[in-house]
């Protein structure tokens with residue numbers, strides 16, 4: 001076999017384990033869920049196999065589901081924007097710092113060593129009725145009753161930002177780190193202030209990383225169900241909570257399947273949209 | 289256009305001193321090279337002139353104005369980097385026009401000046417392309433065009449040619465000199481390549497370990513090195529530890545291993561005041577090899593010193609050859625043009641040396 005033929009075969013060989021895993025662990029279960037979504041749960045509690053559109057009709061046209069879906073997308077969007085605004089400066093700082101980059105990145109990874117649920121619950125100790133903030137304010141005599149700070153949409157966003165910020169920082173960092181620092185020097189020497197040179201040079205060149213981090217944050221935020229359970233109020237359910245409710249609580253697998261496929265379709269469309277724009281970003285990268 | 293002057297500049301990075309009390313005057317319109325080995329502080333000096341680094345001590349003036357506290361974007365300098373630093377997401381025309389945007393130049397003027405700058409660097413048709421679509425040499429020309437289109441007071445170049453391959457580097461060198469002379473701009477050029485510095489500069493500043501070793505016209509620095517470092521750094525030199533025997537009105541007499549006794553004109557030994565240890569520096573190309581026994585026959589070179597040597601190693605370079613020769617107790621190197629064929633290893637030769645081609649340096653003090 002010639003070297004060329006061997007090289008042509010190499011990607012296939014190297015990808016085989018990954019493709020097998022994806023097929024068995026993702027495509028096959030997804031197929032099951034798709035089939036399930038057309039079944040129907042009968043009054044007796046048993047699932048009736050067949051091709052019924054009832055679940056889909058309900059998922060698509062019931063305003064209850066639509067409102068929660070829109071609210072979920074809104075929370076994900078707000079979370080993503082907050083992550084971008086707070087994560088970008090941090091990533092910039094790490095990328096431009098000398099020497100201790102590795103340490104700063106390690107600190108960024110540190111939260112991942114603690115369970116996400118525990119990190120989320122920690123907010124109860126901070127913002128709860130007897131949490132740090134309320135006891136502090138009461139000890140100072142500024143308030144006499146604990147302020148109700150938990151269990152609303154803002155705390156859900158807070159919990160999500162807490163969870164997702166490292167993903168944003170890492171993505172933006174990777175992209176900033178790849179930008180030659182002399183580009184900004186060159187811009188300044190030509191008369192741009194630091195801020196203008198950032199806007200003209202660094203920001204546009206880091207957009208691919210910002211977009212990647214944004215997509216990751218948005219998709220992860222939109223798919224979450226733990227944060228709203230722990231930090232949200234009764235009216236703060238997100239879409240994944242509905243899926244959880246249908247499948248785990250009501251044991252209505254067909255309805256849960258239809259709902260989860262719906263969320264998948266919405267987020268999938270978003271990824272396609274991103275891919276369209278990333279294509280352009282990649283093009284720009286290829287030019288450099 | 290403007291002159292640049294550095295007065296007692298010091299730059300510390302923590303406890304490390306990268307530039308130690310450097311003073312330098314660069315006349316208006318001059319082409320000055322900062323030459324020295326890696327890590328000697330050339331880039332640091334350039335970045336202080338540019339305003340990318342603040343000096344720890346000392347003053348920098350450009351065109352008579354003290355600029356220590358003037359931020360980089362107000363200094364009106366043209367900066368060219370080794371890696372070109374073109375903006376990859378902007379077209380060539382946008383790259384070149386970048387600095388004009390901040391100078392309130394009208395759109396029409398901007399287009400005209402970009403066109404003129406691209407013509408000056410002989411790349412008039414690439415305006416709509418992106419930097420990634422140009423070769424390294426072309427990118428460096430664009431970087432130069434971008435720096436001079438703003439009509440800066442001073443042009444600062446940090447090893448602009450070192451990312452190019454050898455042939456292109458020589459072409460660009462000629463090109464750079466042509467453009468600099470056309471525009472007549474004060475230029476500070478950083479390089480570790482002595483041939484670049486010798487070819488381009490009006491003045492060379494040889495640096496070592498954050499200090500200025502010598503400043504002067506290329507020919508002076510080359511033929512009359514002030515220190516052993518300069519002698520070794522610019523071209524191949526032989527340094528022989530010798531002893532000064534006498535200094536009198538018209539000559540300095542020295543004696544050293546291999547070379548024996550010789551008398552140099554007084555001006556070839558400015559650092560030597562009286563008898564004591566000295567260093568005799570001889571450029572490799574000033575040692576002329578001749579077949580053994582034929583030397584000393586011509587009458588017009590009565591002063592020449594004739595030494596006997598044995599060719600130990602020959603480094604054939606096509607046009608010339610570099611010989612390592614055993615002469616008495618020392619090894620000397622000689623670079624000679626090849627007439628018909630080079631001398632062979634093991635061959636006995638005569639070495640001709642003119643005392644006025646030697647330089648005496650102060651001897652080691654330890």
Ligand SMILES: Nc1ncnc2c1ncn2[C@@H]1O[C@H](COP(=O)(O)OP(=O)(O)OP(=O)(O)O)[C@@H](O)[C@H]1O
Pocket residue numbers: 301304306324325326327328329330331332333480
């Ligand atoms: N920001 C910095 N922090 C600490 N040390 C530095 C910094 N910048 C430069 N140095 C040190 O200062 C010295 C001079 O650096 P400089 O970049 O000026 O060298 P150079 O002469 O330009 O060398 P080269 O030919 O390799 O570019 C080096 O020893 C370098 O390690």
Ligand SMILES: [Mg+2]
Pocket residue numbers: 330331332
């Ligand atoms: Mg340097």
